[in-house]
Amino acid sequence: MSASDNARVNVRDNGQPIHVLAVSKLSPLYAAQLQPAYTVHDRLHETDPAAFAAIAPQIRAIAASGESKVPAALLAQLPALELVSVMGVGYDGVDVAAAKAQGAVVTHTPNVLNDDVADLAIGLMLCAARQLPQADRHVRDGTWAASGPMPLARKMSGARLGIVGMGRIGQAIAQRAAAFGMAIAYTARSAKAGIAHRYVPSVVALAAESDFLVLITPGGAGTRKLVNAEVLAALGKGRGEGILVNVARGSVVDEAALIDALEQGVIAGAGLDVFENEPHVPERLRQLSHVVLAPHIGSATHSTRQAMADLAFGNLREHFAGRALLSPVPECQ
Numbered sequence: 001m002s003a004s005d006n007a008r009v010n011v012r013d014n015g016q017p018i019h020v021l022a023v024s025k026l027s028p029l030y031a032a033q034l035q036p037a038y039t040v041h042d043r044l045h046e047t048d049p050a051a052f053a054a055i056a057p058q059i060r061a062i063a064a065s066g067e068s069k070v071p072a073a074l075l076a077q078l079p080a081l082e083l084v085s086v087m088g089v090g091y092d093g094v095d096v097a098a099a100k101a102q103g104a105v106v107t108h109t110p111n112v113l114n115d116d117v118a119d120l121a122i123g124l125m126l127c128a129a130r131q132l133p134q135a136d137r138h139v140r141d142g143t144w145a146a147s148g149p150m151p152l153a154r155k156m157s158g159a160r161l162g163i164v165g166m167g168r169i170g171q172a173i174a175q176r177a178a179a180f181g182m183a184i185a186y187t188a189r190s191a192k193a194g195i196a197h198r199y200v201p202s203v204v205a206l207a208a209e210s211d212f213l214v215l216i217t218p219g220g221a222g223t224r225k226l227v228n229a230e231v232l233a234a235l236g237k238g239r240g241e242g243i244l245v246n247v248a249r250g251s252v253v254d255e256a257a258l259i260d261a262l263e264q265g266v267i268a269g270a271g272l273d274v275f276e277n278e279p280h281v282p283e284r285l286r287q288l289s290h291v292v293l294a295p296h297i298g299s300a301t302h303s304t305r306q307a308m309a310d311l312a313f314g315n316l317r318e319h320f321a322g323r324a325l326l327s328p329v330p331e332c333q
Ligand code: 8YV
Pocket: 027, 065, 066, 067, 087, 088, 089, 090, 091, 113, 296, 298, 299
Protein backbone atom coordinates (compact mmCIF):
# COMPACT_ATOMS: atom_id res chain seq x y z
CA MET A 1 0.00 0.00 0.00
CA SER A 2 1.43 3.46 -0.87
CA ALA A 3 1.70 6.37 1.55
CA SER A 4 -1.20 8.15 -0.14
CA ASP A 5 -3.35 5.03 0.13
CA ASN A 6 -2.47 4.86 3.82
CA ALA A 7 -3.36 8.52 4.29
CA ARG A 8 -6.90 7.74 3.14
CA VAL A 9 -7.49 5.44 6.12
CA ASN A 10 -6.82 8.32 8.52
CA VAL A 11 -10.42 9.47 8.44
CA ARG A 12 -13.50 7.58 9.35
CA ASP A 13 -17.10 8.56 8.60
CA ASN A 14 -16.92 11.63 10.89
CA GLY A 15 -13.76 12.93 9.18
CA GLN A 16 -11.77 13.15 12.42
CA PRO A 17 -8.12 12.06 12.68
CA ILE A 18 -7.53 8.77 14.41
CA HIS A 19 -5.14 9.07 17.37
CA VAL A 20 -2.71 6.21 17.91
CA LEU A 21 -0.26 5.86 20.81
CA ALA A 22 3.08 4.21 19.99
CA VAL A 23 4.00 2.71 23.37
CA SER A 24 7.64 1.98 22.56
CA LYS A 25 10.17 2.69 19.84
CA LEU A 26 8.63 1.03 16.81
CA SER A 27 10.30 -0.60 13.83
CA PRO A 28 10.76 2.09 11.15
CA LEU A 29 8.89 -0.26 8.78
CA TYR A 30 5.80 -0.10 11.02
CA ALA A 31 6.16 3.62 11.81
CA ALA A 32 6.47 4.45 8.09
CA GLN A 33 3.00 3.00 7.47
CA LEU A 34 1.39 4.45 10.58
CA GLN A 35 2.53 8.02 10.20
CA PRO A 36 0.75 8.99 6.96
CA ALA A 37 -2.41 7.21 8.06
CA TYR A 38 -2.93 8.28 11.67
CA THR A 39 -1.98 10.92 14.20
CA VAL A 40 0.75 9.02 15.99
CA HIS A 41 1.81 10.01 19.50
CA ASP A 42 5.25 8.51 19.90
CA ARG A 43 5.77 7.43 23.53
CA LEU A 44 3.96 10.57 24.72
CA HIS A 45 2.95 8.80 27.95
CA GLU A 46 6.64 8.63 28.86
CA THR A 47 7.97 11.88 27.43
CA ASP A 48 5.19 14.36 28.28
CA PRO A 49 2.63 13.06 30.80
CA ALA A 50 0.66 16.35 30.78
CA ALA A 51 0.26 16.34 26.99
CA PHE A 52 -0.57 12.64 27.17
CA ALA A 53 -3.29 13.24 29.78
CA ALA A 54 -4.84 15.83 27.44
CA ILE A 55 -4.91 13.53 24.38
CA ALA A 56 -5.51 10.19 26.17
CA PRO A 57 -9.35 10.32 25.96
CA GLN A 58 -9.06 10.48 22.14
CA ILE A 59 -6.59 7.62 21.68
CA ARG A 60 -8.29 4.79 19.82
CA ALA A 61 -5.38 2.45 19.17
CA ILE A 62 -2.02 1.42 20.54
CA ALA A 63 0.86 0.41 18.28
CA ALA A 64 3.35 -1.86 20.04
CA SER A 65 6.24 -4.24 19.46
CA GLY A 66 6.62 -7.76 20.84
CA GLU A 67 8.60 -6.41 23.78
CA SER A 68 6.24 -3.51 24.64
CA LYS A 69 4.64 -3.15 28.04
CA VAL A 70 0.91 -2.35 27.95
CA PRO A 71 -0.17 -2.74 31.59
CA ALA A 72 -3.70 -2.29 32.98
CA ALA A 73 -2.67 1.07 34.49
CA LEU A 74 -1.94 2.47 31.01
CA LEU A 75 -5.05 0.93 29.46
CA ALA A 76 -7.19 2.48 32.20
CA GLN A 77 -6.17 5.94 30.96
CA LEU A 78 -7.50 5.23 27.45
CA PRO A 79 -11.31 5.06 27.60
CA ALA A 80 -11.70 5.27 23.81
CA LEU A 81 -9.24 2.45 23.09
CA GLU A 82 -10.44 -0.05 20.49
CA LEU A 83 -7.32 -1.91 19.38
CA VAL A 84 -3.79 -2.83 20.48
CA SER A 85 -1.79 -3.86 17.39
CA VAL A 86 1.44 -5.64 18.31
CA MET A 87 4.16 -6.05 15.70
CA GLY A 88 5.42 -9.33 17.08
CA VAL A 89 4.07 -12.80 17.70
CA GLY A 90 4.66 -12.48 21.45
CA TYR A 91 2.33 -10.19 23.38
CA ASP A 92 3.19 -11.15 26.94
CA GLY A 93 3.71 -7.47 27.82
CA VAL A 94 0.06 -6.66 27.05
CA ASP A 95 -2.57 -7.13 29.75
CA VAL A 96 -5.03 -8.78 27.35
CA ALA A 97 -7.67 -9.42 30.05
CA ALA A 98 -7.68 -5.72 30.98
CA ALA A 99 -7.87 -4.69 27.31
CA LYS A 100 -10.79 -7.04 26.71
CA ALA A 101 -12.55 -5.87 29.88
CA GLN A 102 -12.67 -2.35 28.46
CA GLY A 103 -13.83 -3.54 25.05
CA ALA A 104 -10.50 -3.38 23.15
CA VAL A 105 -9.05 -6.18 21.04
CA VAL A 106 -5.41 -7.20 20.74
CA THR A 107 -3.74 -8.33 17.49
CA HIS A 108 -0.28 -9.77 16.83
CA THR A 109 1.79 -11.04 13.86
CA PRO A 110 1.96 -14.85 13.90
CA ASN A 111 3.28 -17.14 11.14
CA VAL A 112 5.24 -14.61 9.08
CA LEU A 113 8.28 -14.99 11.40
CA ASN A 114 8.24 -18.78 11.90
CA ASP A 115 11.07 -19.46 9.44
CA ASP A 116 13.39 -16.78 10.76
CA VAL A 117 13.04 -17.69 14.43
CA ALA A 118 13.45 -21.40 13.64
CA ASP A 119 16.50 -20.64 11.48
CA LEU A 120 18.04 -18.68 14.34
CA ALA A 121 17.36 -21.48 16.84
CA ILE A 122 19.25 -23.92 14.62
CA GLY A 123 22.00 -21.33 14.13
CA LEU A 124 22.42 -20.88 17.89
CA MET A 125 22.47 -24.66 18.40
CA LEU A 126 25.23 -25.02 15.83
CA CYS A 127 27.15 -22.03 17.15
CA ALA A 128 27.00 -23.27 20.74
CA ALA A 129 27.82 -26.89 19.85
CA ARG A 130 30.52 -26.26 17.23
CA GLN A 131 31.76 -23.05 18.91
CA LEU A 132 31.61 -21.03 15.71
CA PRO A 133 32.10 -17.58 17.30
CA GLN A 134 35.11 -18.93 19.22
CA ALA A 135 36.41 -20.55 16.01
CA ASP A 136 36.18 -17.22 14.21
CA ARG A 137 38.16 -15.54 17.00
CA HIS A 138 40.69 -18.38 17.02
CA VAL A 139 41.58 -17.65 13.40
CA ARG A 140 41.20 -13.89 13.55
CA ASP A 141 43.40 -13.27 16.60
CA GLY A 142 46.21 -15.51 15.39
CA THR A 143 45.76 -18.23 18.04
CA TRP A 144 45.57 -20.93 15.37
CA ALA A 145 48.98 -20.02 13.93
CA ALA A 146 50.52 -19.39 17.36
CA SER A 147 49.09 -22.27 19.42
CA GLY A 148 47.47 -24.78 17.06
CA PRO A 149 43.94 -26.15 16.74
CA MET A 150 40.92 -25.50 18.93
CA PRO A 151 39.64 -27.94 21.55
CA LEU A 152 37.20 -30.46 20.09
CA ALA A 153 33.51 -29.50 20.03
CA ARG A 154 30.15 -31.32 20.33
CA LYS A 155 28.32 -33.05 17.49
CA MET A 156 24.81 -31.81 16.70
CA SER A 157 23.63 -34.22 13.98
CA GLY A 158 21.95 -37.24 15.53
CA ALA A 159 21.80 -35.69 19.02
CA ARG A 160 18.68 -35.56 21.21
CA LEU A 161 16.61 -32.36 21.00
CA GLY A 162 14.01 -31.29 23.56
CA ILE A 163 11.72 -28.47 22.46
CA VAL A 164 9.84 -26.50 25.12
CA GLY A 165 6.72 -25.21 23.34
CA MET A 166 5.39 -26.96 20.23
CA GLY A 167 3.47 -24.15 18.56
CA ARG A 168 4.06 -22.93 15.02
CA ILE A 169 7.70 -21.98 15.61
CA GLY A 170 8.44 -25.10 17.68
CA GLN A 171 7.18 -27.18 14.76
CA ALA A 172 9.38 -25.23 12.32
CA ILE A 173 12.40 -25.94 14.57
CA ALA A 174 11.49 -29.65 14.71
CA GLN A 175 11.22 -29.78 10.93
CA ARG A 176 14.75 -28.39 10.57
CA ALA A 177 16.18 -30.56 13.36
CA ALA A 178 14.76 -33.65 11.65
CA ALA A 179 17.02 -32.89 8.68
CA PHE A 180 19.95 -33.10 11.12
CA GLY A 181 18.79 -36.58 12.11
CA MET A 182 18.01 -35.43 15.64
CA ALA A 183 15.79 -37.44 18.00
CA ILE A 184 13.04 -34.95 18.86
CA ALA A 185 10.79 -34.78 21.92
CA TYR A 186 8.82 -31.85 23.31
CA THR A 187 6.94 -30.54 26.25
CA ALA A 188 3.98 -28.18 26.33
CA ARG A 189 0.92 -27.69 28.55
CA SER A 190 -0.52 -30.81 26.91
CA ALA A 191 0.27 -33.18 24.04
CA LYS A 192 -0.55 -31.61 20.67
CA ALA A 193 -2.81 -33.42 18.26
CA GLY A 194 -1.19 -34.18 14.93
CA ILE A 195 2.42 -33.90 16.18
CA ALA A 196 4.42 -37.04 15.53
CA HIS A 197 7.16 -36.21 18.05
CA ARG A 198 7.13 -37.70 21.53
CA TYR A 199 5.45 -35.67 24.28
CA VAL A 200 7.16 -35.46 27.67
CA PRO A 201 4.92 -34.02 30.40
CA SER A 202 7.55 -32.11 32.41
CA VAL A 203 10.37 -29.79 31.43
CA VAL A 204 12.70 -31.44 33.99
CA ALA A 205 12.11 -34.89 32.47
CA LEU A 206 12.61 -33.48 28.97
CA ALA A 207 15.87 -31.78 30.00
CA ALA A 208 17.13 -35.02 31.57
CA GLU A 209 16.84 -36.83 28.24
CA SER A 210 18.04 -34.01 25.93
CA ASP A 211 21.43 -32.95 24.60
CA PHE A 212 19.90 -29.66 23.40
CA LEU A 213 16.99 -27.93 25.12
CA VAL A 214 15.39 -25.23 22.96
CA LEU A 215 12.89 -22.78 24.46
CA ILE A 216 10.14 -21.42 22.20
CA THR A 217 7.21 -21.08 24.55
CA PRO A 218 5.28 -17.83 25.11
CA GLY A 219 6.48 -15.55 27.90
CA GLY A 220 4.29 -14.24 30.70
CA ALA A 221 3.21 -15.39 34.14
CA GLY A 222 2.55 -19.01 33.08
CA THR A 223 6.17 -19.67 32.06
CA ARG A 224 8.13 -17.31 34.32
CA LYS A 225 11.45 -18.92 35.36
CA LEU A 226 10.22 -22.27 34.00
CA VAL A 227 13.86 -23.17 33.36
CA ASN A 228 15.37 -23.06 36.85
CA ALA A 229 18.35 -24.64 38.63
CA GLU A 230 16.60 -28.02 38.76
CA VAL A 231 15.98 -28.07 34.99
CA LEU A 232 19.56 -26.98 34.29
CA ALA A 233 20.93 -29.72 36.59
CA ALA A 234 18.80 -32.26 34.70
CA LEU A 235 20.11 -30.96 31.36
CA GLY A 236 23.71 -31.27 32.62
CA LYS A 237 23.16 -34.87 33.83
CA GLY A 238 25.85 -34.40 36.49
CA ARG A 239 28.49 -34.42 33.74
CA GLY A 240 28.43 -30.84 32.46
CA GLU A 241 26.50 -31.82 29.36
CA GLY A 242 23.59 -30.18 27.58
CA ILE A 243 23.17 -26.95 25.65
CA LEU A 244 20.35 -24.52 26.37
CA VAL A 245 19.00 -22.36 23.52
CA ASN A 246 16.48 -19.60 24.23
CA VAL A 247 14.62 -17.90 21.36
CA ALA A 248 11.46 -17.35 23.43
CA ARG A 249 11.55 -14.70 26.16
CA GLY A 250 14.19 -13.97 28.78
CA SER A 251 11.52 -14.37 31.47
CA VAL A 252 11.25 -18.12 30.73
CA VAL A 253 14.72 -18.69 32.27
CA ASP A 254 15.92 -17.96 35.80
CA GLU A 255 18.87 -15.97 34.48
CA ALA A 256 20.79 -15.97 37.79
CA ALA A 257 20.47 -19.77 37.98
CA LEU A 258 21.63 -20.05 34.36
CA ILE A 259 24.72 -17.94 35.01
CA ASP A 260 25.55 -20.06 38.08
CA ALA A 261 25.07 -23.27 36.04
CA LEU A 262 27.32 -22.00 33.25
CA GLU A 263 30.00 -20.70 35.63
CA GLN A 264 30.06 -23.94 37.58
CA GLY A 265 30.08 -26.17 34.50
CA VAL A 266 26.69 -27.68 35.32
CA ILE A 267 25.76 -27.46 31.60
CA ALA A 268 28.01 -27.39 28.54
CA GLY A 269 26.90 -24.10 27.03
CA ALA A 270 24.08 -21.86 25.85
CA GLY A 271 22.85 -19.88 22.86
CA LEU A 272 20.70 -16.93 23.92
CA ASP A 273 18.72 -14.47 21.80
CA VAL A 274 16.60 -13.12 24.67
CA PHE A 275 17.34 -11.89 28.19
CA GLU A 276 15.55 -10.94 31.38
CA ASN A 277 16.20 -7.20 31.14
CA GLU A 278 16.91 -6.37 27.50
CA PRO A 279 19.01 -4.72 26.20
CA HIS A 280 21.01 -5.16 29.42
CA VAL A 281 22.89 -8.46 29.61
CA PRO A 282 24.66 -9.20 32.89
CA GLU A 283 28.43 -8.74 32.82
CA ARG A 284 28.91 -12.26 34.26
CA LEU A 285 27.05 -13.73 31.29
CA ARG A 286 29.02 -11.64 28.80
CA GLN A 287 32.26 -12.91 30.34
CA LEU A 288 31.50 -16.58 29.63
CA SER A 289 33.24 -18.01 26.57
CA HIS A 290 30.94 -21.03 26.17
CA VAL A 291 27.85 -18.88 25.62
CA VAL A 292 26.73 -17.44 22.28
CA LEU A 293 24.79 -14.20 22.63
CA ALA A 294 22.49 -12.46 20.14
CA PRO A 295 20.60 -9.14 20.61
CA HIS A 296 17.01 -10.43 20.14
CA ILE A 297 17.30 -10.93 16.38
CA GLY A 298 14.92 -13.90 15.94
CA SER A 299 12.75 -12.12 13.37
CA ALA A 300 15.28 -9.52 12.29
CA THR A 301 15.54 -9.95 8.51
CA HIS A 302 14.36 -7.37 5.98
CA SER A 303 11.62 -9.49 4.47
CA THR A 304 10.23 -10.84 7.74
CA ARG A 305 10.17 -7.48 9.52
CA GLN A 306 8.42 -6.01 6.45
CA ALA A 307 5.81 -8.78 6.56
CA MET A 308 5.33 -8.19 10.30
CA ALA A 309 4.95 -4.43 9.79
CA ASP A 310 2.45 -5.00 6.96
CA LEU A 311 0.39 -7.33 9.15
CA ALA A 312 0.52 -5.04 12.20
CA PHE A 313 -0.55 -2.06 10.09
CA GLY A 314 -3.09 -4.20 8.23
CA ASN A 315 -4.88 -4.96 11.48
CA LEU A 316 -5.29 -1.24 12.19
CA ARG A 317 -6.35 -0.50 8.62
CA GLU A 318 -8.96 -3.26 8.57
CA HIS A 319 -10.31 -2.33 12.00
CA PHE A 320 -10.79 1.34 11.15
CA ALA A 321 -12.34 0.38 7.82
CA GLY A 322 -14.90 -1.67 9.75
CA ARG A 323 -13.63 -4.98 8.38
CA ALA A 324 -12.55 -8.18 10.11
CA LEU A 325 -9.17 -8.20 11.88
CA LEU A 326 -6.38 -10.11 10.13
CA SER A 327 -4.75 -11.70 13.16
CA PRO A 328 -6.35 -11.20 16.58
CA VAL A 329 -4.60 -12.99 19.49
CA PRO A 330 -6.30 -16.28 20.46
CA GLU A 331 -7.94 -14.72 23.55
CA CYS A 332 -9.71 -12.20 21.28
CA GLN A 333 -10.91 -14.62 18.60
C1 8YV B 1 10.62 -8.77 17.79
C2 8YV B 1 9.47 -10.76 19.00
O1 8YV B 1 11.67 -8.58 18.64
O2 8YV B 1 7.71 -11.44 17.61
C3 8YV B 1 8.13 -11.34 18.74
O3 8YV B 1 7.46 -11.72 19.72
O4 8YV B 1 9.99 -10.81 20.06
C4 8YV B 1 10.21 -10.15 17.85
O5 8YV B 1 9.94 -10.71 16.66
C5 8YV B 1 9.82 -7.53 17.80
O6 8YV B 1 8.65 -7.58 18.50
C6 8YV B 1 9.70 -6.82 16.51
O7 8YV B 1 8.96 -5.66 16.64
